[in-house]
Amino acid sequence: MVNLIRIGVMCLAVMALASPAMAADAAGTTYSMNLGAALGAGIVILGAGLGIGRIGGQAVEGMSRQPEAAGSIQTGMIIAAALIEGATFFALIVVIIKG
Secondary structure, eight states, rough: HHHHHHHHHHHHHHHHHHHHHHBOOOSOOOOOOOOOHHHHHHHHHHHHHHHHHHHHHHHHHHHHHHHHGGHHHHHHHHHHHHHHHHHHHHHHHHHHHHH
16 A cells, blocks of 8 residues: 555656646747546556556466466466456547547
């Protein structure tokens, strides 16, 4: 839980420091930063990373407990990771279009 809070604080600090750099171009005109799309994309990527990481960790643990089932565990892991990636791409496209 403490690590999650640290990660959240670091993300907020990076967003706060990056917004002035993205506010103006060389000609001096300003752009409005779509904070909702940025947060949505971050949440999508964070969830996908955590999900795929958990799948990988649990698959390696399962393979170490039952080495004879390593092939089927690895196949299931790859299929599940591909499904999560597909859902992530879909969510990112929705966030970008609606943002």
